[in-house]
Amino acid sequence: MLKKVIKKSIKKPIKKVLIKVMVAIFPLLLLIVIVSVTSLIIIGSNGNTENSGIDMGTSNVSAPVLAWKPQVEKYAKQFGIPEYVNLILALIQQESGGTAIDVMQSSEGAFNTKYSKLPNGITDPDYSIFCGVQEFKEALKKAGVKNINDTKNISLALQTYNFGEGFISFANSRGGYSLAVAKEFSSMQAQKVGWSSYGDADYVAHVFQYYKSNPNTNTNTNIKGGSGKLAKVIQIAQAQKGKEYIWGASGPNTFDCSGFVYYCYQQSGYKIERSTAQFYYDNSTKTTTPEIGDLVFFGTVSNIHHIGMYIGDGIMINAPKSNDVVKIQSYKRSDLAGFGKYNGK
CATH class of the missing domain: 1.10.530.10 (Lysozyme)
Structure with missing residues (x-):
């Protein structure tokens, strides 16, 4: 009997303390929920996620x-x-x-x-x-x-x-x-x-x-520069922004990296065959001073695994990878293999 009385006497103060704690922290929890929901709404309306690669305004x-x-x-x-x-x-x-x-x-x-x-x-x-x-x-x-x-x-x-x-x-x-x-x-x-x-x-x-x-430097959609056919290459490349990457595709609605280069060069009047990034590396004149529209290669000399097109200021336009879209990105990566001018006319 004494034990039951002691237990009851202990439970009542604990219950009161718990109630006071809940009352004290409830407003804080509510504030956290409101801030979280507000943040989601702002992110949702902005649409400019860091990884989108698309200038959406x-x-x-x-x-x-x-x-x-x-x-x-x-x-x-x-x-x-x-x-x-x-x-x-x-x-x-x-x-x-x-x-x-x-x-x-x-x-x-x-x-x-x-x-x-x-x-x-x-x-x-x-x-x-x-x-x-x-x-x-x-x-x-x-x-x-x-x-x-x-x-x-x-x-x-x-x-x-x-x-x-x-x-x-x-x-x-x-x-x-x-x-x-x-x-x-x-x-x-x-x-x-x-x-x-x-x-x-x-x-x-x-x-x-x-x-x-x-508009910003990472999603520049008004690239100026290049000359002759290279200027046309970049004009065509810009028009493909936002189109989906599909392995093996070469346009006009989906691309992989080499298919994107092939499409833009071919549509600009170059004599170019549909091939791999390695082929384009092997058939280009290497340069350390690329011109807008020239090629950017990634990998090693014997294993070029990705290709894009130089547009100046440390950036390129490319079709990056699966579940992504044609977009502008930095080419400053550890696997950068260099730049080249395509040898085709």
Whole structure:
């Protein structure tokens, strides 16, 4: 009996102490959870992960829009424009704020073959993004966008997404996109169809308020230099950024390292056969002063296992490895074997 009383007398103070401790640390635990969740949201909206190798810019969008990022990433990758994920999120912010079922307002576009072509006709948000990403890719292509930092032509593509394909030829006949051209087209179309207004002439500014491009030396997408065919090589190489690495592939949609070099050189007019990094090493003139567009080799003289193209300032453009994409990286590695000028004409 005495033992039971002693046990009870000990348990009560311990219980009180534990309760006090929990009360004291609960706010701290809650703060940790809030900070962790906030960090995840910021990382998710930024999209500029250190290992991505793609200049994606940054988006400043709402939580409802950010919730659609996995679907945007999925279809942007599927249709070959992964570097435009954050710009597409900004577009969604302007189109629907992420809260409409027709998330990208793509029901009236050419890629919608399942639902009504009327505004908000799509009743499946995933399908809306599926169509909208393709619609935007088509606009990028027809607007002649060179890369993610080609702001003028991206502006033309964005306004085309809002106005429709007819805007491209109209704008190009007037020197390309400008706000004045957009307003002129809007006014002309409104009169033509008998509406008080047509589209959003300020659409580009409205989208860009949620997006900022992020050029830097590691993801430079406006490489200048090289001469003759080498300048063309780099121009073509830049256009392949973000495309997936597949072993043995040599374009136009997937590449391995040697296939990437072959594609860019062959498309630039060089007489070059599809071969290995070792073959290109053996058939190049070695140099210690490479020119933009020249080859960068990795491995040893008898075992060259990787190849890229020199673009200056300690960086190269290459197709690195499986589960990666064509991108710009530093060539300053321990396995650097040197530089070469391809001997083909």
